[in-house]
Amino acid sequence: MEDQQLKGLKWTVRHAYEGSQFYRKRLDEAGIGPDSIKSMDDLRRLPFTTAEDLKAGYPFPLLSVPFDKVVRIHSSSGTTGKRKVLAYTQKDIDDWKEFFARAFKTAGIGPGDRVQIAVGYGLWTAGAGFQAACERAGAMAIPVGPGNLDMQFQFLVDLKPNCLCCTASMALLIAEEAERRGLTGKLGLKKVIMGAERASDAMRRQIKELLGLDHIFDITGMTELYGPGAGIDCEYHQGIHYWNDYYILEIINPETLEPVEPGEIGEMVVTTLKKEASPLIRYRTRDLTRLIPRDCPCGLPYPRHDRILGRSDDMFIVRGVNVYPGHIDEILSSIEGVSSEYIIEITRENGIDHMCLKVERKRAMNKDLDRHVSQEIYQRIKASLMVSPRVEIVDYGSLPRSEKKSKRVFDYRGS
Numbered sequence: 001m002e003d004q005q006l007k008g009l010k011w012t013v014r015h016a017y018e019g020s021q022f023y024r025k026r027l028d029e030a031g032i033g034p035d036s037i038k039s040m041d042d043l044r045r046l047p048f049t050t051a052e053d054l055k056a057g058y059p060f061p062l063l064s065v066p067f068d069k070v071v072r073i074h075s076s077s078g079t080t081g082k083r084k085v086l087a088y089t090q091k092d093i094d095d096w097k098e099f100f101a102r103a104f105k106t107a108g109i110g111p112g113d114r115v116q117i118a119v120g121y122g123l124w125t126a127g128a129g130f131q132a133a134c135e136r137a138g139a140m141a142i143p144v145g146p147g148n149l150d151m152q153f154q155f156l157v158d159l160k161p162n163c164l165c166c167t168a169s170m171a172l173l174i175a176e177e178a179e180r181r182g183l184t185g186k187l188g189l190k191k192v193i194m195g196a197e198r199a200s201d202a203m204r205r206q207i208k209e210l211l212g213l214d215h216i217f218d219i220t221g222m223t224e225l226y227g228p229g230a231g232i233d234c235e236y237h238q239g240i241h242y243w244n245d246y247y248i249l250e251i252i253n254p255e256t257l258e259p260v261e262p263g264e265i266g267e268m269v270v271t272t273l274k275k276e277a278s279p280l281i282r283y284r285t286r287d288l289t290r291l292i293p294r295d296c297p298c299g300l301p302y303p304r305h306d307r308i309l310g311r312s313d314d315m316f317i318v319r320g321v322n323v324y325p326g327h328i329d330e331i332l333s334s335i336e337g338v339s340s341e342y343i344i345e346i347t348r349e350n351g352i353d354h355m356c357l358k359v360e361r362k363r364a365m366n367k368d369l370d371r372h373v374s375q376e377i378y379q380r381i382k383a384s385l386m387v388s389p390r391v392e393i394v395d396y397g398s399l400p401r402s403e404k405k406s407k408r409v410f411d412y413r414g415s
Helices: 002-019 021-029 040-045 051-056 090-106 125-136 149-158 168-180 201-211 325-333 367-385
Strands: 072-075 085-088 114-117 140-142 163-167 191-195 215-221 228-233 240-242 247-252 266-272 283-289 316-318 321-323 338-349 352-361 390-394 409-411
Touching: 002 021, 002 040, 002 266, 085 090, 090 125, 090 228, 114 125, 114 149, 125 140, 125 228, 149 168, 163 168, 168 191, 168 201, 201 215, 201 325, 201 338, 215 240, 316 338, 321 325, 325 338, 325 367, 352 367, 367 390
Parallel strands: 114 140, 114 163, 163 191, 191 215, 338 409, 352 390
Antiparallel strands: 072 085, 215 228, 228 240, 247 266, 266 283, 316 321, 338 352
């Protein structure tokens, strides 16, 4: 595999250098040319690429092929500033479909399965990617798209899909709606494949219980790296298998930009090995995870990283303390009496930061226990994160639900 990766790395650097003005300038500034790559150790000599580079190069950043080779574009789901627009050749589309179909097969999805696809179509990569890969894996695709709960349940009941693909927030929305409609245990769903956002253990347990699932699979990916399907966990759920024949994964310290120790948490950096239209050279994803060095019991030859633990740019600072939403997820998932849903509100009064954590009470939990539960949450967060939040327990179902990605942090300090 290392020989295959080195071959792909050499090809990518030469292809980008010869086809992209951006990459040629960046590599020349670093004093590295296509002939400089002799071994995998040379990877660390290559300059990083960032999301800011993609936005600065709008509308066709990183383009490394003539326009007549571009057959499609996709755009990120970002809503601030210029979008990140990525171009695809036909080979890029075919490669994406192949490794995404591998993800479906890793989840045990193939001929005879029915897959309800409840993700966005259009510029976002999810809809087109899930559908093409589902069909390539030989399963029946039911392309419902996001939202429209009445239509979702019409097909869930009438067509009896055994797999649902969506965001974690959409899965929770459907699970809670299934309970409200009295359909718990009556649907044919056995598996949910979800991505696009971090999901806490508490959220997973709730979705799995309400929908009567055998498995929930985490799928990874981003528009810059083709789209979803870049990795998935197997039925052992001990980490995400990623396709190292399509890209190289590094884990770096986001502050020093140096590699972290094996098993240590850091930022994912990816370099593509076959991508034609918009190749990536040491692209900083901002996603935080760690490599898992041991072999997986499933026997797949592909290496693993941990579930995405958050993003380095999701971090917020309260009274000088760095806090990630993932830290809050982990703490709340271990406390009885609360649901998976919460929001964080940060304000500043008289120059002092204040953090309010609103957490939903678990279904059917006695309100008389609110004070005890809120105190436990307060003590756990203070001991673990060295932050003293105000904790409010609110009614189950009172916090907003989303069919896309749930917004957890509301920072009002600048308003």
